[in-house]
Amino acid sequence: MTTADTVTAVRTVAHYGLSLKPTAARLPGIRHVAADAPGATAFRLADSALHAIRKAQPPVISEVLELSHGKVSLICKTPYGPEIRVSIDITITDGKTHALLTCRSTSNWKRLDDGSSWAIADALERHVQAALKDH
Numbered sequence: 001m002t003t004a005d006t007v008t009a010v011r012t013v014a015h016y017g018l019s020l021k022p023t024a025a026r027l028p029g030i031r032h033v034a035a036d037a038p039g040a041t042a043f044r045l046a047d048s049a050l051h052a053i054r055k056a057q058p059p060v061i062s063e064v065l066e067l068s069h070g071k072v073s074l075i076c077k078t079p080y081g082p083e084i085r086v087s088i089d090i091t092i093t094d095g096k097t098h099a100l101l102t103c104r105s106t107s108n109w110k111r112l113d114d115g116s117s118w119a120i121a122d123a124l125e126r127h128v129q130a131a132l133k134d135h
Contacts, residue, residue, distance in 0.1 A: 028104035029121030035132035037097035042070030045090050045097060045132060050074070052131035059084070059120050075106065076120050082107050084120045088128060097132050101125060 011030075037045060050072050054061060059076040062083065066073040072088040083106045090099045101124055103117040 028102050029118035030103075031101040031121050031125040033099040033101065033125060033129045033132060035097050035129065036095060037092060037132060038095050040092070040097065042090050042092055043068070045092075045099075046070055046072045046088065048131040048134065049088055049090070049099065049128045052127045053124060056123070056127045059123055076103075082116060084117050086120065086124065088124075090132075099128050099132060101128060 046067060046069070050064065050067055053059075053074075061074050062077045063075040064073075065075065065085075070090040070092075072086075072090075074086050076084045076086055084103050085106050087102045088099055089102075090097060092098075101121055103121040103124070105117055
């Protein structure tokens with residue numbers, strides 16, 4: 001595990017008020033993206049983020065569950081793991097845009113997703129960052 005992955009793991013478990021231990025492996029992959037977005041609306045940024053993710057291959061979007069004011073929810077396919085539910089929450093405060101990406105396995109029983117949710121979060125983070133900066 002790299003130092004960056006370790007730091008991300010510590011931040012994720014801290015977000016849920018836990019300590020880093022084996023039971024934390026079922027937690028979703030979480031990423032926070034911030035950018036300047038003067039004059040943009042949350043819906044416009046959510047639409048831009050979805051458009052950027054659709055253009056990026058992989059991951060493959062199998063279903064868009066929600067596209068609303070500052071919210072995108074979708075299901076992504078992975079080539080060898082479970083499907084991953086992705087939620088992107090966008091807020092705008094004082095001209096700064098903040099996007100919170102949450103990726104978790106769609107399987108509802110206690111099973112590790114072999115890092116698929118973390119890999120999807122890593123892949124989507126740079127696409128959402130680019131979409132927010134374009135506005």
